[in-house]
Amino acid sequence: MFDLLQRYRRHILACGLILAALLFYSANLRSSGASTFFERSVLAVTAPLLSGLDAIWSSAADSWTHYLWLIDAAAENDRLLEETRNLKADLVAVQEVSLANERLRRLLDFKEELAMPTLPAQVIGEDASSWFRTVVINKGSEDGIAEGMPVVVAEGAVGRTIRVAARQSRVLLITDASSAVAALVQKNRTRGVCRGEGDSLTLDFALRLKEIEVGDLIVSSGTGGVFPKGLAIGHVEAVSRGDFGLFQSVTVTPTVDFSRLEEVLVLLRLPQVDEAI
Amino acid sequence: MRLLFYALFGLFGLILQATLLPRMVPFHFKPGLLLILVVYLGLSEKAGTGAPLAYLFGLLFDVFTGAEPGRYGLLFLLVYFSVRATVGFFDSENPFLLLFLVACGTLLESSLLVFLDLIFASGRLWPIVLRALVPQLLANVVAATALLLVVTWLQRRFPRLRVPGMQRLDERYES
Numbered sequence: 001m002f003d004l005l006q007r008y009r010r011h012i013l014a015c016g017l018i019l020a021a022l023l024f025y026s027a028n029l030r031s032s033g034a035s036t037f038f039e040r041s042v043l044a045v046t047a048p049l050l051s052g053l054d055a056i057w058s059s060a061a062d063s064w065t066h067y068l069w070l071i072d073a074a075a076e077n078d079r080l081l082e083e084t085r086n087l088k089a090d091l092v093a094v095q096e097v098s099l100a101n102e103r104l105r106r107l108l109d110f111k112e113e114l115a116m117p118t119l120p121a122q123v124i125g126e127d128a129s130s131w132f133r134t135v136v137i138n139k140g141s142e143d144g145i146a147e148g149m150p151v152v153v154a155e156g157a158v159g160r161t162i163r164v165a166a167r168q169s170r171v172l173l174i175t176d177a178s179s180a181v182a183a184l185v186q187k188n189r190t191r192g193v194c195r196g197e198g199d200s201l202t203l204d205f206a207l208r209l210k211e212i213e214v215g216d217l218i219v220s221s222g223t224g225g226v227f228p229k230g231l232a233i234g235h236v237e238a239v240s241r242g243d244f245g246l247f248q249s250v251t252v253t254p255t256v257d258f259s260r261l262e263e264v265l266v267l268l269r270l271p272q273v274d275e276a277i
Numbered sequence: 278m279r280l281l282f283y284a285l286f287g288l289f290g291l292i293l294q295a296t297l298l299p300r301m302v303p304f305h306f307k308p309g310l311l312l313i314l315v316v317y318l319g320l321s322e323k324a325g326t327g328a329p330l331a332y333l334f335g336l337l338f339d340v341f342t343g344a345e346p347g348r349y350g351l352l353f354l355l356v357y358f359s360v361r362a363t364v365g366f367f368d369s370e371n372p373f374l375l376l377f378l379v380a381c382g383t384l385l386e387s388s389l390l391v392f393l394d395l396i397f398a399s400g401r402l403w404p405i406v407l408r409a410l411v412p413q414l415l416a417n418v419v420a421a422t423a424l425l426l427v428v429t430w431l432q433r434r435f436p437r438l439r440v441p442g443m444q445r446l447d448e449r450y451e452s
Binding site: 010013014017018021022024025026027028029036038039042043046049050053054057124125126127128129130131132134136162163170172176177178180195196197198 | 345394404
């Protein structure tokens with residue numbers, strides 16, 4: 001027996017390690033609501049790096065734009081070029097400020113509409129893998145954020161916080177495969193559940209007999225306990241009704257452009273019921 | 278020194294994947310730098326060092342991806358042991374071995390991801406994985422090729438540098 005153990009020691013150790021990893025994973029599945037000490041520490045340690053790289057990237061992109069202008073300018077009259085370049089730079093800077101102003105104003109208007117405590121935050125990182133849809137924001141528990149809080153922009157629902165460190169949080173987007181939002185069709189109040197499909201959404205459990213058309217707005221129903229009622233989720237892109245069955249298949253395009261997510265609002269309210277999105 | 282190299286490369290890859298790569302690479306196809314590192318660990322490190330490192334990298338990766346802690350810990354561990362178990366069947370002098378194993382590792386990681394999602398989670402991940410599998414595989418192989426070129430260049434440029442595996446990589450891939 002001892003010889004057998006000795007002979008297959010490596011295999012037994014490997015299996016033991018894999019089994020331990022599996023047990024750790026499955027144990028976390030049951031209690032995935034709270035951030036662990038390990039996660040909070042890693043997020044806290046990497047926060048300055050993420051913010052720094054974000055700033056470096058913005059500055060590098062800005063310098064590259066200016067460099068391209070310089071190449072164009074070589075063919076022009078020096079004086080006019082200098083003037084044009086400066087004017088263009090000023091114009092772009094003004095446009096950038098104007099766009100940021102517009103975005104922030106919309107966010108502010110939206111914040112006033114919401115009539116609940118909110119916290120503005122900036123997106124500083126994205127999911128590290130290609131399969132999941134999460135983003136990292138620059139606010140955390142020190143700012144009053146907890147796990148399960150809804151995150152929104154003026155265009156609609158973004159997601160909910162799933163991991164919170166002192167100054168940084170990770171947000172699970174509504175387009176992630178593990179997200180589901182209780183929703184309804186605004187026009188005729190047909191209820192369903194909006195689930196993430198990566199880049200789009202599907203409205204599940206919408207009764208087949210209910211009339212749903214392309215372009216209809218889908219909003220949160222407020223019954224999921226995370227998002228308040230009436231937040232825009234997306235527009236119906238395609239509807240497919242089979243000859244039989246209880247439900248219809250509805251594809252939804254999110255109202256939020258997740259590839260250009262910069263500033264978001266975190267609604268400082270905890271989930272109302274135990275049901276997660 | 279060896280462990281420090283792995284730790285630095287792992288952390289650098291992780292930060293790169295979470296910040297710069299999403300902005301530089303379109304359509305969510307970020308090359309899996311940590312997966313490449315885990316495959317490399319499978320090629321060059323014995324289980325005593327490689328397995329805990331692979332698991333640690335997985336746990337770190339979990340902090341920056343998905344919603345379930347421990348998932349990538351398990352995945353990377355399985356990928357590591359799979360590479361370790363099969364590496365004896367291949368010709369280790371072949372310059373395409375790492376690239377081939379990275380491609381296999383990507384397929385294995387995706388399959389295991391879908392399997393775990395079907396068993397433990399929502400079960401809705403497979404369409405996303407299927408849609409993005411081929412571009413992801415290409416992105417990983419291209420990134421592995423680029424890393425190999427950088428590593429062999431470093432080895433030539435700094436011959437006294439004793440970064441783990443670089444000597445071997447130089448001998449294998451430079452010809």
